[in-house]
Amino acid sequence: MAAVGRTCWVIAEGYIPGASSMDTHAMESHETACILNAGERDAHVSLTLFFADRDPAGPYRLVVPAKRTRHVRFNDLTDPERVPRDTDYSSVIESDVPVVVQHTRLDSRHEALALLSTMAFPAE
Secondary structure, eight states, X not given: OOOOSEEEEXXXXXXXXXXXXXXXXXXSOEEEEEEEXXXXXXXXXXXXXXXXXXXXXXXXXXXXXXXXXXXEEGGGOOSSOOOOSSOOEEEXXXXXXXXXXXXXXXXXXXXXXXXXXXXXXXXX
């Protein structure tokens, strides 16, 4: 299969709620970037976060193996720093090979859960 996607993606809306109504990792409030690498080479990905009132954070670096998908929870990103909770941010995701990025958020602050998902913006 030929590589599909782009090498630069933007998620303009980011926010990790600081609270969750459930104690399990699966149901913790979170943001996720779902990255598909349908190509023949591993994707070396960097993720940079932008804020309204401070300098950017990152890059966070990861690999998405060839012909694989990887769901990256922003909550789990810690190097170079932990992603702040209850803080608005945007993200730019860059890859050395074409990938496809989808954004998902689970907000479990209330018993009636909210889940949203949207395609990221291909920036090139």
